[in-house]
Each structure stands twice: as C-alpha cells, then as structure tokens.
Amino acid sequence: MGYSETSSITLTALAVVDIIASAWLLLMSVGYRPMYDGTGIPPLSLTLTHVASTFSNAVLGYGSWITAIISVERCLCIVYPMKV
Numbered sequence: 001m002g003y004s005e006t007s008s009i010t011l012t013a014l015a016v017v018d019i020i021a022s023a024w025l026l027l028m029s030v031g032y033r034p035m036y037d038g039t040g041i042p043p044l045s046l047t048l049t050h051v052a053s054t055f056s057n058a059v060l061g062y063g064s065w066i067t068a069i070i071s072v073e074r075c076l077c078i079v080y081p082m083k084v
Helices: 006-031 046-079
Strands: none
Touching: 006 046
16 A cells, blocks of 8 residues: 555654554653652653643644544545545
8 A cells, every 4th residue: 555545644644643642641640650659760740741741632633634544545445446
C-alpha cells in the first residue's frame, strides 16, 4: 500500500500520537513518587504537573481527532465506494 493511501497516513499519525502520549504519561508517572516521601528526593512540583497535564490532554485530544477522521473516512468509503 505505501504512504500514498490515506488510511496508512492516518494510522501512522495515530500510532505516533499514541507513542508520544504513552511516553509522556510514563514520564509523569515516574515523576510522581509517593513512595519516596521520606527519602528526601523531591517529587515533581504541582505547578509542573499541571502544566504538563495540559500537554498530555492536548496529545490525547489529537489522538481523538485522528480517530474521528479515520471513522469518517471509513464511513465515506462505505457510502461512496469508488470515489474516496
């Protein structure tokens, strides 16, 4: 198929967004360490966590939009089989 098909492009974009979201959420979960409370290792500040959660929500929103685009594209392929 290659990257000339729109389904390949959208599924690749969805995979990239999912990898970014997973890596970011893994980074945030490593930064939040309640088990290290008595060791003196400082956790991430709440301000940084709130700012970072905005980025996480944006990435997850992009993934939702890409999923919606894939769904609309597949519906159009059913309705207009030879035109899309």
